[in-house]
Amino acid sequence: MGSSSKSKYKEKESTPSRSSKRRHGSPGADDYDAHREKRHRHHKHRHNKDRKLERPSERSRQVYEDNDVEVISVENPSNQKINAAESSGQGADSLSIAETNRLRAKIGLKPLEVGGSDASTSGKKDDGKKKDDLGEFYHKPAENWADKAQRDKIRNRLAEHKEKRQLHSKLAKVKTLGESDSDDDVSNWVDRNRNSEKAKMEADKRAKMLEELDAQFGIGEVIEQEQKQRRNQQYTYKDLRGLRVDHDVDTFAEEKQVILTLKDTGVLDDEDDVLVNVNMIDNEKYKKNVENKKKKVLYNAYEDQEYDEYGIPKEKSLLAQYDEEIDGEKRESFRIGIDNAALRRKAAVVQSVKEKLAKKKLESIAEKQLTLASEYYNEEELAKFKKPKKKTRRIRAKGKLTAENLLPARKVEEIGSRRNKFKVDGDEPDISIDDVPDVEMPTSIKFEEDDKDDLLEKALHKSRKVKQRENIIANIIKAEVKEEQSSEENVDGNIILNSTAEFCRTLGDIPTYGRAGNRDEDEDLIDFDKEAFNDEKSDDDDCEIVELSGWNSVDPRNEGLDLARLAPQEVQILDEEPDVSTGMGAALKLAMSKGYLDKEDNNRPSNSRFAHLQAQHYSIEDKSYGEEGNERPGGRGRERYSGPIQDFKEKDSFKPNVKLEYIDDDGHILNSKEAFRYLSHKFHGKGPGKNKVEKRIKKSVQEQLMKKMSSTDTPLGTLNMLQAKQKETQSPFVVLSGSKQQQQTAISKSRR
């Protein structure tokens, strides 16, 4: 509102000063009148507004009065303000400086710092100082770089000028060519030369004078003597004689000067002085380096001879390439004046050539005579030819039984047994007991005896008799069948006993013999005889067994009777029992029949046992054939090689009985789990821990105990004890003594 009113003021005040023409581009007279009209209208309007305007000013006056501030007349400043506004040309209200100063004075403020900015800046420049924010310190003004640059420039220019001046002054002294020419005169030059000549002459004169003086006093002779002495003391080629030079003679070129120096040696080394040339040493080093760089191949594949420069084969030592490193470098050296190395070498070469010639082998051109090669050795060659030596194997002199061997023994036996009636055929074919076991009727017993131990044999015979009884019974039928045959060849039906077989069979009996302490062979013999007697006496009785493991004899005369009697009794319902004594086969048979051993058939796994149940024409090939047939009806697959799945037709019946068994170190058969553990431990090389091992051992021991335990009795054998007790008391019960029993009886009584 205020602003608008003020703008009106402006117009009002400005009207007299401004011409209407200035306001509008090019107004005519009519226009001017029209404008006037408008202005009048404006005036009217303005007057109304002026009235309105008075009010706020009055109000403001009141305000100022309230605030105890001097009343400011708005009217007056407005005039001045207009000028300022016009000058600034802005829409906002603005008082002039003077106006503001007046206003400020009224409010109580210091006047405006009009133009102060310029003054202050200039003042600052003059001072060259600046106050900091707190006004305490003055700061040094920053350097003006422009000023500095100008200063430097001027200084440089001055320095240049100065130098120029100096140079000029210096050059001014030097004479130019023309000037100098003008100075040097011929006369001058001549004078100078004369002067120098004169000086020389004077010097000569003076020298002569001095010499004359010396001669007068005899000084000349003394000097000459000194010179002689010095010459004598001088080190000459005579002194060099015998010194060693550490180079090859050939390296010194003839008629050439070489400077030799003493070689460096340790202070404490007690060696002779050695002369060397530094340059030659360097040359040698260089040569050596070149050699090293050549990279000689050490390996000589065909052991070729190496030759030195004179064509003489080099002697080769083992690992010659390391000789230098072990022994140190070989150096050619010579002594001055003493040994003429060059001559010596020549002599050596000549010598070597001579040797070479001496060594030379003469090879004939004639070739060896050709001969026809023959397929056979001639006599000479045969003589050379060595047959491979046969290893002569020593056959053990095992007493092979022959009739001759047996003869003397038989005699002994005949004497001992007093069975003279029985003739023994010397021609009888010798049959070992293993071949034909117990076929013959045992009418008499023939011993095959080793000479060594007939006594033992007798003892064996003793036990044999006992067992024989069983044999007799068992073999009755067989014997009858073969009677005719045996009668043909073996009239008496002797039993032939093999000593070793007998020994093995009766091993169980012998310990008793040894243990009894009746080692005396004579006694034994006597016993044997006695028994024989006894047996004969008690002929009718069935051969009584005196001792189970002892000997018993059979009277062959009673045999017929016995057989007759025994035959009907002993022919068993079951098959006859095979004779265990005859051999392993028989023993196995017996075991089989008794069921100790299973038959192998039963032992087979189901695969082979039920083989007959399997499909007859089934093969693995059939499987693949079906598939292929579906794909290709041509059936080409049949002809094709079907690889490893083909059946072995020739091995059709072969049904292998595969059974994998693992056995541990102790011989126990392991089950799969144990086997795995065992193999694993072996493979890893790391066994189970101590505790585990103990546990396993304990378990196995327990298992063993379990197996040993009888199934019919308690571990403490109470059943046995009970039975024994019952037998003792001869009653079917056992009375358990004790107070408990009485109570029981009492109870039973009360019950009754």
Added chain:
Amino acid sequence: MIEITCNDRLGKKVRVKCNPDDTVGDLKKLIAAQTGTKWDKIVLKKWYTTFKDHIQLQDYEIHDGMNIELYYQ
């Protein structure tokens, strides 16, 4: 001397000449003299900072030709 423009954006726009070391209170009195409002009803702001009476203009970094918002309370 600096000249500051104060605008209330309601029709009043004043240009005030003052010294940089005048306080805001002094400026308010000058504005009041020019506009005719009571000086203690005037609030001067720049964005959200309200200028306090006892602080010099130079401390508020009010320079020549700056615009200050004019409010009334």
